[in-house]
Amino acid sequence: MKVGLFIPCYVDAVYPEVGMATWKLLKHLGLDVVYPEKQTCCGQPMANAGFEKQAIPLAEKFEEKFKEFDYVVSPSVSCTAFIRLNYPRLLNHECQTAKHCMDVVEFLHDVVKVNRRLGTFPHKVSLHNSCHGVRELGLSSPSEQHVTKFNKIKDLLKLVDGIDIVEPDRPDECCGFGGMFSIEETAVSAQMGRDKVERHIQTGAEYVTGPDCSCLMHMAGVAKKQGLNIKFKHVVEILAAGL
Numbered sequence: 001m002k003v004g005l006f007i008p009c010y011v012d013a014v015y016p017e018v019g020m021a022t023w024k025l026l027k028h029l030g031l032d033v034v035y036p037e038k039q040t041c042c043g044q045p046m047a048n049a050g051f052e053k054q055a056i057p058l059a060e061k062f063e064e065k066f067k068e069f070d071y072v073v074s075p076s077v078s079c080t081a082f083i084r085l086n087y088p089r090l091l092n093h094e095c096q097t098a099k100h101c102m103d104v105v106e107f108l109h110d111v112v113k114v115n116r117r118l119g120t121f122p123h124k125v126s127l128h129n130s131c132h133g134v135r136e137l138g139l140s141s142p143s144e145q146h147v148t149k150f151n152k153i154k155d156l157l158k159l160v161d162g163i164d165i166v167e168p169d170r171p172d173e174c175c176g177f178g179g180m181f182s183i184e185e186t187a188v189s190a191q192m193g194r195d196k197v198e199r200h201i202q203t204g205a206e207y208v209t210g211p212d213c214s215c216l217m218h219m220a221g222v223a224k225k226q227g228l229n230i231k232f233k234h235v236v237e238i239l240a241a242g243l
Contacts, residue, residue: 003033004069006062006101008079009041015213018234022075022104025240029112033073036065043090044082048180052090059087063097071111072101075236077133077212078179085136103137104236105211109152114159120242122162125233126200127154128210128219129172139211143172153211153235160238168199177218193222201230209235 003026007019026033042062043055062083066072074080080103087098108114129151133139140151157165176182176192197219200208208230210216216232223230 001032001070002068003031004066004072005033005035006039006042006066006072006074006079007035008074008076010217011076011213012039014217015234018075018213018236021234021237021240022073024243025104025108025118025236026073028240028243029108029114031112034069039065042079042083044079045179047082047086047090055086056090059083059090059095063087063091063095066097066101069097070100071107072097073104073107074101075104075211075213075234077103077105077130077137077139078214081132081136103133103139103211105133105139105153105156106137108156108239114156116159117161118156118159118239118243120161121238123207124164124166124203124205125157125207125209125238126203126205127151127157127165127167127171128175128196128200128208128215129153130210130212130215131172131174131178133211134172140172143170153209156239157209157235160241163238166203166205168196168203170199175215175219177215179214182218189218190222193218194226197222197226197228197230201228205230207231207233207238209233209238211235 043058046054083101087095175196176189182189220232
């Protein structure tokens, strides 16, 4: 199995440690991982802002860059969901590369089927479910559907030694980021963020974790502005901690 590692532009620019943790974890699991150079943005910001045509060249470049891999793995549920669901439409053909693009959580859970002990993280951690992960990639069960509860993120975190996993009330409610939404509806976005951070704090957790840096960034900004004592860490950093 040959894996291409896709690191979204905002992870590369703001949270490079998440990209490095993803690489370390995949290599630790014995996978054949390659990081293709000269990667670019997947095009999600342009498309979400209503400029889909500007995303097409980026989709074409992505397909060319990653077409040789069996799987394309990324530590970002929003970018992964955008690629998988929108590229076939933007490119006007059945895009095999997009089909094989997976978030690192679903890849480890569904394809690799990791069942051995991973890192060590002796802390109480509140689990954040990002909207794209819940409702587009199926990382956890949506509360509005009457289905048996499941959470692939939690399943993987249980493989980490010393961790105490908790969940907030209304566990799959949006944190308010939403990319363009946070710009166009600032007051609503900020209040949703405050409500979400408060629910995470009520769990007594030291850290909040989740599969998307964008949500964590939004909540971390809220917490910092309010002087709240809680930290934020991408799930892959916890899975790789101490390896």
